[in-house]
Amino acid sequence: MVIHWFRRDLRLDDNTALLAAHASGEEVLPFFLFDTNILDKLHAANDARVTFIHDSLAAIQLQLESWGSSLHVAIGEPVAEWEKLLTRYGVTAVYANRDYEPYAVKRDQAVKQLLEQRGIPFYTFKDHVLAEPHEVLKDNGEPYTVFTPYSRKWKNRLPQLLCSPRDLLKPRWFPFAMPLPGLSLIGFARSPLVAQPFNIDADLISNYAEQRDLPALRATSRLGVHLRFGTVSIRRVYQRVAPLSDVFVNELIWREFYQMIVWHFPHCETRAFKPAYDRIEWLNREDDFVRWKEGQTGYPLVDAGMRQLAATGWMHNRVRMVVASFLTKHLLVDWRWGEAWFAEKLLDFELASNNGGWQWAAGSGCDAAPYFRVFNPTLQQQRFDPQGLYVSEWVPGLHLPGYPQPMVSHPFARQRAVGHYKKFVGSLV
Numbered sequence: 001m002v003i004h005w006f007r008r009d010l011r012l013d014d015n016t017a018l019l020a021a022h023a024s025g026e027e028v029l030p031f032f033l034f035d036t037n038i039l040d041k042l043h044a045a046n047d048a049r050v051t052f053i054h055d056s057l058a059a060i061q062l063q064l065e066s067w068g069s070s071l072h073v074a075i076g077e078p079v080a081e082w083e084k085l086l087t088r089y090g091v092t093a094v095y096a097n098r099d100y101e102p103y104a105v106k107r108d109q110a111v112k113q114l115l116e117q118r119g120i121p122f123y124t125f126k127d128h129v130l131a132e133p134h135e136v137l138k139d140n141g142e143p144y145t146v147f148t149p150y151s152r153k154w155k156n157r158l159p160q161l162l163c164s165p166r167d168l169l170k171p172r173w174f175p176f177a178m179p180l181p182g183l184s185l186i187g188f189a190r191s192p193l194v195a196q197p198f199n200i201d202a203d204l205i206s207n208y209a210e211q212r213d214l215p216a217l218r219a220t221s222r223l224g225v226h227l228r229f230g231t232v233s234i235r236r237v238y239q240r241v242a243p244l245s246d247v248f249v250n251e252l253i254w255r256e257f258y259q260m261i262v263w264h265f266p267h268c269e270t271r272a273f274k275p276a277y278d279r280i281e282w283l284n285r286e287d288d289f290v291r292w293k294e295g296q297t298g299y300p301l302v303d304a305g306m307r308q309l310a311a312t313g314w315m316h317n318r319v320r321m322v323v324a325s326f327l328t329k330h331l332l333v334d335w336r337w338g339e340a341w342f343a344e345k346l347l348d349f350e351l352a353s354n355n356g357g358w359q360w361a362a363g364s365g366c367d368a369a370p371y372f373r374v375f376n377p378t379l380q381q382q383r384f385d386p387q388g389l390y391v392s393e394w395v396p397g398l399h400l401p402g403y404p405q406p407m408v409s410h411p412f413a414r415q416r417a418v419g420h421y422k423k424f425v426g427s428l429v
């Protein structure tokens with residue numbers, strides 16, 4: 001028997017490693033591990049991502065049961081759980097799709113070592129992205145650090161890298177039955193926040209270029225969480241959107257650009273991509289941070305975004321850029337504080353894009369907004385929410401007496417930010 005280890009690929013359709021496991025001709029045991037190294041760091045007992053994973057596993061389980069099989073689900077630390085699994089079953093090979101995050105790379109290394117000690121091959125596959133971090137490099141073999149040339153090369157290379165989506169035709173599962181453990185057994189409760197289904201209908205994708213920056217509209221795909229956990233195949237998404245919108249494809253390339261950056265420059269997980277920015281002494285005022293988190297800054301667009309995040313686990317991209325700029329530049333709070341808050345709250349949280357987005361806003365990232373570019377939250381609102389539909393949806397008391405005055409004036413904050421950054425970063429922008 002061979003094992004398929006589900007991780008960021010929670011689907012049966014067009015799943016590269018799963019197809020390869022079936023092509024081995026052996027019976028396939030599907031396995032999922034609730035990794036306590038990750039779960040123990042989560043703050044809320046009703047974390048929405050855990051609920052999303054659980055629901056996705058339940059959908060897989062239902063399908064497997066109809067085929068007389070089941071998911072084998074374990075809860076614990078990866079190497080220890082793999083040891084138990086290998087004791088229980090006669091495993092001849094393990095299949096999984098590659099995950100490029102620093103923690104996942106270390107985890108897979110440790111599991112690979114264990115499997116090797118037992119003489120069991122660990123086969124891994126590209127599935128999560130269209131181009132892996134080493135597949136799009138400069139002509140001299142170095143990684144790109146600027147998006148535009150990376151995206152050009154990505155597009156040139158794609159015909160060689162792209163496989164067509166495939167269906168699982170004659171699955172041969174290991175026959176057994178195991179109930180899916182309930183959320184409470186994993187130490188969690190159901191979240192009231194439910195991920196929106198994604199929308200890649202022709203209408204939305206064709207209008208994406210014109211409407212994607214308008215937060216009042218439902219004009220973006222909501223694919224984030226689905227791509228993060230692999231409940232949809234990136235190849236199927238690409239096949240659908242590529243003929244309709246180059247601008248949309250560019251966003252998919254940003255996702256792969258940031259994954260490539262974290263892979264080649266793992267220091268940016270905890271430090272500035274550009275080391276000079278590590279010299280900045282942030283003001284880090286706790287009460288400022290609390291007002292930002294609670295959507296009480298007095299800037300309606302910032303407050304609407306923060307309240308949308310708290311209420312739904314999602315925030316529109318334009319508004320993510322504005323709130324991140326506001327925290328790091330208007331309030332001079334360390335980008336890592338904001339990054340951690342998003343990591344806790346976003347359903348579509350993904351280390352590379354979140355880190356990339358935050359470092360972009362703070363100016364410290366590769367290809368980032370220069371430090372002297374300080375978004376004016378009022379102008380951003382006038383431009384992208386001219387009728388105030390988005391802000392009044394999320395900040396209904398906007399014109400009532402209880403709504404706060406702006407916590408810091410824009411001209412003052414802008415000048416302070418530029419001076420502060422200049423002092424610490426100097427001319428090394």
Ligand SMILES: Cc1cc2nc3c(=O)[nH]c(=O)nc-3n(C[C@H](O)[C@H](O)[C@H](O)COP(=O)(O)OP(=O)(O)OC[C@H]3O[C@@H](n4cnc5c(N)ncnc54)[C@H](O)[C@@H]3O)c2cc1C
Pocket residue numbers: 212220221222223224225227251252254255256258315316317318320321324342346348349350351353354355357358361
């Ligand atoms: C400060 C900040 C933090 C962010 N944190 C995350 C995060 O944790 N996880 C995450 O997936 N995205 C993050 N983004 C990028 C972007 O905001 C979200 O991907 C997007 O808003 C998700 O909504 P959607 O699925 O409707 O996107 P759409 O606009 O429909 O885009 C389609 C897909 O393309 C990808 N994409 C789009 N924009 C970007 C981008 N700028 N960078 C990388 N990928 C992109 C995503 O996978 C997205 O689902 C962040 C951006 C900023 C400025």
